[in-house]
Amino acid sequence: MSFLPELTIAAALDGLAAKDFSALELTRAHISAIESLDPQLNAFITQTPELALEMAGAADAARAAGSAGPLSGIPLAIKDLFCVEGVRTTAASKILENFVPPYESTVTAQLKAAGAVFLGKANLDEFAMGSSNTTSGFGAVTNPWQRNGSNAKLVPGGSSGGSAAAVASRMAMGATGTDTGGSIRQPASFTGITGIKPTYGRCSRYGIVAFASSLDQAGPMARSVEDCAILLGAMSGFDARDSTSAERPVADFRAAAKRGVKGLRIGIPAEYRMDGMSAEIEGLWQKGVAWLREQGAEIVDVSLPHTKYGLPVYYIVAPAEASSNLARYDGVRFGTRVDGEDLIDMYERTRAAGFGAEVKRRIMIGTYVLSAGYYDAYYLKAQKIRALILRDFTEAFAKVDALLTPTAPSAAFGIGEKTDDPVTMYLNDVFTVPASLAGVPAMSVPAGLDAQGLPLGLQIIGRHFDEETVFAVGGALEKAAGFSALPAIRAGGAK
Secondary structure, three states: OOOHHHOOHHHHHHHHHOOOOOHHHHHHHHHHHHHHHHHHHOOEEEEOHHHHHHHHHHHHHHHHOOOOOOOOOOEEEEEOOEOEOOEOOOOOOHHHOOOOOOOOOHHHHHHHHOOOEEEEEEOOOHHHOOOOOOOOOOOOOOOOOOOOOOOOOEOOOOOOHHHHHHHHOOOOOEEEEEEOOOOOHHHHHHHOOEEEEOOOOOOOOOOEOOOOOOOOEEEEEEOOHHHHHHHHHHHOOOOOOOOOOOOOOOOOHHHHOOOOOOOOEEEEEHHHOOOOOOHHHHHHHHHHHHHHHHOOOEEEEEOOOOHHHHHHHHHHHHHHHHHHHHHHOOOOOOOOOOOOOOHHHHHHHHHHHHOOHHHHHHHHHHHHHHOOOOHHHHHHHHHHHHHHHHHHHHHHOOOOOEEEEEOOOOOOOEOOOOOOOHHHHHHHHOOOHHHHHHOOOEEEEEEEEOOOOOEEEEEEEEOOOOHHHHHHHHHHHHHHHOOOOOOOOOOOOOO
16 A cells, blocks of 8 residues: 555546555655644644544545545645634634634535545635735644755745645645735745635635735645646635626536647746746746646737736735725634723723734725725726736637746845845746736646755636636646655655
């Protein structure tokens, strides 16, 4: 029998079907990995081994009865933004430290119905605000990768850094993430795994703690393109409880991941070649172009002229929506309460104690850009430019089937290296934010290592609701790259 945590989801499903091992055995192997590795990585805020074993037993029973679901027995990490009924859900914030939701998010309900096993709630940047997973109220997550010859702790990227670290280190076979400006794709790149932000509206947002409602989108993270396709198939679908949910059929993403790129037109946006971009990132991008061309794709130069405005637009729109969404955390109805001399004092004390520095910064920015006298100058103008960014993508997709870009401007950096400069930290999202603003699907696939032995990802961006083509291109890149490097800290590996 193979070392179980090393299996992909696809291979594990085959093994379960063949009775090579049980869901209980698979789950126990992952619980053991968490017990061994999570003290080093801090990828989980809440571990749920009892729930996991209960779900694994139910999966084995369902398989024995011939009623196994598409994910029966697969152990997953659930980002701690997704409400799971009866399980503490914190959004990595002290203000929700003891919140136990009495209801289930749609995405986790669908994963439960598919037979998945929940290992625990994965750490993240507080309220998903960050690109490093160092803003969590429950401590920073450590990337399982290390630089050659160094034990220095690196960030796993954010905000879905706990999900990424859990998958990369083999503590979980897959994970849920959310992506507002790159929070699935950038940590996937930093940890050498695959992650996809589907089209806005593809997965329900019901029961997911909100950051920026017009941008937030759930998606899967896993160790292969095929695994992400399997997970997204289970997570997707229309939900009447989410007014932004799209009533679109769920395609066979797994089949799409294997269909190749022959005859596809792949666009290379000129604006993603930015000043100061490292030669390693540029070189990997060119390798990706060559890999797709060799497999029969036509490479086409395209322009997305408003890309340069993506970050400033995002850091107006997202904080504005956050300042509105986070107004509900006032100590009155749920969550942490710090008593004061009167109601206003209680509000102030509760929010001062409950929110971390980055959340406070974004609330202040958002409140400022929405305030009288500044709304037109900032927020309204940003929304107009957002419409132009969307138009750029629409015009590009009239000529090509997908776009290929780098995922992030660098490999993982050290914990604490950029935290003193918020603007430098925000630049981590420079390649991912435009697709979020446009609401189009985008995936990161690990494609190589930098000179220090750290993973680098390539990003595929597709048309609205054309995840199938994104998976096809991702599968082709994955096949050509043959990425097989492993992190230093992983189940069954060097510690």
